[in-house]
Amino acid sequence: MTLRFAGRLDRLGTESAFEVLAHARALEAQGRDIVHCEIGEPDFATPQNIIDAATSAMNNGATHYTPASGIREVREATATYVAKQTGVPTTWRNVVLTPGSKNILMFALMALVEDGDEVILPDPGYPIYRSLVSFIGGVPVSLPIRQSNGFRVDAEELASLITPRTRVLIVNSPQNPTGGILTAKDCEAIAELATRHDLFVISDEIYSRLNYEGAHVSLYGVPGMAERTVLMDGCSKAWAMCGWRLGFGAMPEELAKRMDTLMINTSSCAAAFTQWAAVEAFESPESDAAVTAMVTEFRARRDLLVDALNRIPGVACHKPEGAFYVFPDISATGHGDRELAAALLDEVGVAVLAGSSFGPQGAGHIRLSYANSVDNLRRAADRIGTYLGVPVAS
Numbered sequence: 001m002t003l004r005f006a007g008r009l010d011r012l013g014t015e016s017a018f019e020v021l022a023h024a025r026a027l028e029a030q031g032r033d034i035v036h037c038e039i040g041e042p043d044f045a046t047p048q049n050i051i052d053a054a055t056s057a058m059n060n061g062a063t064h065y066t067p068a069s070g071i072r073e074v075r076e077a078t079a080t081y082v083a084k085q086t087g088v089p090t091t092w093r094n095v096v097l098t099p100g101s102k103n104i105l106m107f108a109l110m111a112l113v114e115d116g117d118e119v120i121l122p123d124p125g126y127p128i129y130r131s132l133v134s135f136i137g138g139v140p141v142s143l144p145i146r147q148s149n150g151f152r153v154d155a156e157e158l159a160s161l162i163t164p165r166t167r168v169l170i171v172n173s174p175q176n177p178t179g180g181i182l183t184a185k186d187c188e189a190i191a192e193l194a195t196r197h198d199l200f201v202i203s204d205e206i207y208s209r210l211n212y213e214g215a216h217v218s219l220y221g222v223p224g225m226a227e228r229t230v231l232m233d234g235c236s237k238a239w240a241m242c243g244w245r246l247g248f249g250a251m252p253e254e255l256a257k258r259m260d261t262l263m264i265n266t267s268s269c270a271a272a273f274t275q276w277a278a279v280e281a282f283e284s285p286e287s288d289a290a291v292t293a294m295v296t297e298f299r300a301r302r303d304l305l306v307d308a309l310n311r312i313p314g315v316a317c318h319k320p321e322g323a324f325y326v327f328p329d330i331s332a333t334g335h336g337d338r339e340l341a342a343a344l345l346d347e348v349g350v351a352v353l354a355g356s357s358f359g360p361q362g363a364g365h366i367r368l369s370y371a372n373s374v375d376n377l378r379r380a381a382d383r384i385g386t387y388l389g390v391p392v393a394s
């Protein structure tokens with residue numbers, strides 16, 4: 001039988017990280033030695049106290065369905081955590097728990113965007129934004145995120161992109177793939193525009209705990225924004241819990257009720273024991289200490305990698321303030337980003353992502369994740385330097 005797929009599937013994109021990882025694994029299966037700099041996931045183990053909380057929850061019967069938006073006590077603990085992080089008074093009624101924060105993004109778009117509505121999103125940016133906006137019938141509009149501007153949002157440029165059809169603005173800080181962050185001033189300027197033009201904002205703050213130069217500034221936390229913003233966050237990056245699948249959103253109560261219906265129609269609920277593990281992540285001092293240790297290690301790796309890359313002629317690497325990615329400009333090497341990413345993997349065994357897979361504005365850059373050991377990052381930089389004709393001997 002020839003399967004006839006619905007046309008909407010053609011509008012779905014993908015995350016090239018998953019594809020490059022599969023290709024890298026296939027090369028490893030043939031005996032090749034690969035340094036993985038493509039993966040967007042902390043290489044640390046989940047803190048033991050969080051694992052213990054999950055196993056004891058399972059032993060105590062947390063193996064059943066829960067209410068669709070999450071267990072009441074866990075929503076309360078999440079609301080307390082959000083209030084502490086952002087300064088916004090938040091109750092359990094504002095919180096929805098989902099299997100990964102991508103669901104919060106999908107549900108917010110489904111709830112708010114009509115066919116033909118414009119959604120402004122960062123470019124380069126997390127590719128799932130563009131993919132899901134197109135999938136649900138919205139029109140993605142690129143907001144350039146430039147290295148020359150420290151990978152921050154240029155509020156004037158943002159203002160120039162707003163039209164009567166603009167409905168939603170997606171903002172991500174700290175940012176994937178650039179590691180850029182928004183300052184308090186940036187957030188205020190964005191908030192002013194969103195309020196003036198009556199836009200709804202999806203503020204993706206999944207990397208909020210991975211900040212190297214100071215405290216995270218939350219757009220959701222700007223006074224007046226909580227009524228027009230969904231905060232998108234989760235346990236994946238802060239506590240090295242990607243495989244646990246727990247995301248959360250904080251939002252106006254009417255939107256939370258709609259998301260509850262969307263959860264009933266899709267996943268039913270996030271896993272029960274994972275929800276209890278999140279309470280341990282939010283509340284225990286041990287979990288906080290684990291985040292601090294991880295940030296210290298990531299900062300050291302960032303510094304090493306940025307210095308090593310900047311020693312390669314033709315490579316200009318901005319020192320990112322957050323997340324665990326660097327996004328060097330490689331245009332002066334004479335290589336295209338897709339060609340260079342493919343060659344680095346095939347020729348010298350370093351898996352990186354092409355900048356243009358994060359949007360047209362990412363062309364001329366590659367993304368490296370430093371969620372890998374210092375030794376491996378040194379090997380990656382050496383191999384890239386060697387491929388480009390200059391061993392960097394970091």
Ligand SMILES: Cc1ncc(COP(=O)(O)O)c(C=O)c1O
Nearest residue numbers: 040100101102126176234236247
């Ligand atoms: C910017 C950004 N947002 C959201 C996610 C999704 O995270 P999760 O679904 O694990 O919560 C990722 C994962 O890489 C990301 O980089």
